[in-house]
Amino acid sequence: MRTAIEKILSRASGRDATVGEIVEAEIDVYMTHDPMGALVEDALDGMGAGVRHPERVVAIQDHFVPAKDIESAILSMRLREFHRRFGFGAYYEVGRGGICHVVMPEEGHVVPGDVVVGTDSHTPTSGALGAFAVGIGATEMAAAMALGKLWFKVPPTILIRGEGAFPPLVHAKDFILKVISAIGTDGAVYKVLEFDGPAIRGLEMDERFVLTNMSVEAGAKTGFISPDGVTLSYLEKRSSRPPRPAYSDRGSFEDELTFDAASLEPLVAAPHSPANVRAASEVDEEIDQAFIGSCTGGRLSDLRAAVRVLRGRRVSEGVRLIVIPGSRRVYREALRMGLIEALVESGAAIGPPSCGPCLGAHLGVLGPGEVGISSSNRNFRGRMGHPESRVYLASPSTVAASAVTGRVTDPREVVG
Amino acid sequence: MIRGRVIKYGDDVDTDVIIPARYLKHGADPQVLKEHAMEDLDPEFGSKVRERTIIVAGRNFGCGSSREQAPLALKYAGVRAILAESFARIFFRNAINVGLPVMEVPGISEAVEDGDEVEVDLERGLVRVLGRGGERVLRGTRIPEFLMEILEAGGLVPYLRRRFHAEDSPDTG
Numbered sequence: 355m356r357t358a359i360e361k362i363l364s365r366a367s368g369r370d371a372t373v374g375e376i377v378e379a380e381i382d383v384y385m386t387h388d389p390m391g392a393l394v395e396d397a398l399d400g401m402g403a404g405v406r407h408p409e410r411v412v413a414i415q416d417h418f419v420p421a422k423d424i425e426s427a428i429l430s431m432r433l434r435e436f437h438r439r440f441g442f443g444a445y446y447e448v449g450r451g452g453i454c455h456v457v458m459p460e461e462g463h464v465v466p467g468d469v470v471v472g473t474d475s476h477t478p479t480s481g482a483l484g485a486f487a488v489g490i491g492a493t494e495m496a497a498a499m500a501l502g503k504l505w506f507k508v509p510p511t512i513l514i515r516g517e518g519a520f521p522p523l524v525h526a527k528d529f530i531l532k533v534i535s536a537i538g539t540d541g542a543v544y545k546v547l548e549f550d551g552p553a554i555r556g557l558e559m560d561e562r563f564v565l566t567n568m569s570v571e572a573g574a575k576t577g578f579i580s581p582d583g584v585t586l587s588y589l590e591k592r593s594s595r596p597p598r599p600a601y602s603d604r605g606s607f608e609d610e611l612t613f614d615a616a617s618l619e620p621l622v623a624a625p626h627s628p629a630n631v632r633a634a635s636e637v638d639e640e641i642d643q644a645f646i647g648s649c650t651g652g653r654l655s656d657l658r659a660a661v662r663v664l665r666g667r668r669v670s671e672g673v674r675l676i677v678i679p680g681s682r683r684v685y686r687e688a689l690r691m692g693l694i695e696a697l698v699e700s701g702a703a704i705g706p707p708s709c710g711p712c713l714g715a716h717l718g719v720l721g722p723g724e725v726g727i728s729s730s731n732r733n734f735r736g737r738m739g740h741p742e743s744r745v746y747l748a749s750p751s752t753v754a755a756s757a758v759t760g761r762v763t764d765p766r767e768v769v770g
Numbered sequence: 771m772i773r774g775r776v777i778k779y780g781d782d783v784d785t786d787v788i789i790p791a792r793y794l795k796h797g798a799d800p801q802v803l804k805e806h807a808m809e810d811l812d813p814e815f816g817s818k819v820r821e822r823t824i825i826v827a828g829r830n831f832g833c834g835s836s837r838e839q840a841p842l843a844l845k846y847a848g849v850r851a852i853l854a855e856s857f858a859r860i861f862f863r864n865a866i867n868v869g870l871p872v873m874e875v876p877g878i879s880e881a882v883e884d885g886d887e888v889e890v891d892l893e894r895g896l897v898r899v900l901g902r903g904g905e906r907v908l909r910g911t912r913i914p915e916f917l918m919e920i921l922e923a924g925g926l927v928p929y930l931r932r933r934f935h936a937e938d939s940p941d942t943g
């Protein structure tokens with residue numbers, strides 16, 4: 355009886371990897387980006403080492419782009435030079451890629467069974483494709499690039515089953531907020547959250563990525579969804595590498611928790627923790643800014659959901675609505691489908707694909723005392739700007755509805 | 771043996787408060803990191819921290835973003851070790867990799883007060899508390915041997931440098 359992750363790590367380490375053991379696994383895909391590339395390169399130079407498999411490295415400009423000031427321009431230059439020096443397998447300049455965790459699956463860099471490391475904590479997003487994907491630090495990335503492999507303690511897996519089907523205006527975001535509030539921000543530390551069950555199988559890939567992405571907010575080492583027809587048809591036009599699907603055996607889980615999607619309602623995580631969850635309808639607070647974007651809530655399905663709420667309505671007088679498509683592909687599709695036009699029509703400001711205000715960097719930073727509602731993943735103190743600002747996390751429908759009313763709002767109240 | 775005076779925090783100290791994202795554009799500039807460490811959580815940190823500071827915290831220390839600048843900021847500011855009920859995994863690995871000792875010590879946040887003196891024995895996984903209530907010893911989770919080697923080398927960069935260039939540094943064994 356073995357979990358999918360044990361099977362993937364066994365293949366990658368060439369030995370029988372069981373929970374609790376430390377194994378050295380070969381890395382299939384490496385990802386780094388503008389805030390960390392320079393640190394990785396400096397560490398490599400410090401080690402006096404090179405990159406063993408540059409063809410497996412994906413470098414993406416996403417955090418501070420287009421450059422907002424001289425320091426961030428220098429970080430971008432460093433990533434560009436790092437790529438030129440070693441000739442990475444893929445490099446995405448601003449305008450041609452987008453947010454790393456949106457781009458990685460979308461451009462076909464990850465297939466089921468891969469071992470993926472990235473210098474970003476939301477690297478587990480790609481786990482929705484049935485890969486083992488983990489976030490690591492810059493020095494560790496340098497070591498992995500130099501050696502071609504990295505040590506991992508084989509983590510146990512908790513199965514999260516989603517029963518029933520999602521009601522209208524309720525999203526994967528509401529599901530994962532429910533899970534985080536149930537198990538806590540450290541409920542899955544050193545563990546894998548694997549998602550299964552009819553509710554999960556009924557979700558398109560865009561929504562599945564939300565689950566693995568925010569597993570991190572429960573402290574998980576990674577999130578995982580075993581591949582099915584939805585996964586394979588998503589991969590079909592994107593990757594030519596053969597998938598190596600791995601499935602968890604029944605009874606291999608450390609724990610199993612069941613959540614009923616059918617009885618979910620629109621939720622928010624109130625300041626300053628993703629686990630501080632309550633019903634959107636119960637919160638009574640005015641907002642200054644609404645943000646739809648990030649590697650959690652900036653995909654095509656998110657923009658579609660937002661437009662469903664906003665079409666024929668206008669953003670409230672006192673609110674700024676900022677929408678940032680997660681990638682060039684998302685942007686192009688949204689243009690083609692008329693979503694961008696509908697958003698602009700309603701009063702939204704559209705930013706170029708990037709992390710934007712998700713980490714308080716640029717394109718919509720909150721000022722002192724301001725309140726934001728966001729489709730992103732973290733609402734720690736100061737995360738989106740001033741330490742005295744406050745952030746609610748919510749689904750794109752709830753963010754859009756709140757933009758219309760000017761206060762935290764259950765979207766079912768707006769869309770009758 | 772690491773000895774130092776305790777600065778104590780609660781649960782879920784995240785990397786966004788350890789070093790806010792607005793400073794990440796400076797890369798890993800030691801001066802910037804040192805100056806702004808912990809400023810969103812504890813504006814007094816800069817004046818409290820001494821060369822011999824040991825941070826004691828509750829559960830899930832270092833959660834959130836994978837930024838290695840977080841343990842670096844604490845290290846540059848003068849923190850010599852972090853003892854917590856538990857750590858977020860990326861932070862734990864990053865700390866070892868930059869040569870900052872970290873250890874999980876169940877019960878530590880109950881047993882230690884702000885300002886206490888503590889003595890940490892990483893090898894044996896022991897913490898001696900020299901507090902107002904007298905002396906006591908707590909048992910932590912020993913750091914695996916190969917991670918101890920990385921710590922002793924001063925971090926993963928010097929450790930691997932040695933491994934890659936064993937011949938040009940005969941004195942480091």
Ligand code: SF4
Nearest residue numbers: 453648649709712713
């Ligand atoms: S969108 Fe936000 S959470 Fe995602 S990678 Fe960018 S900064 Fe991190």
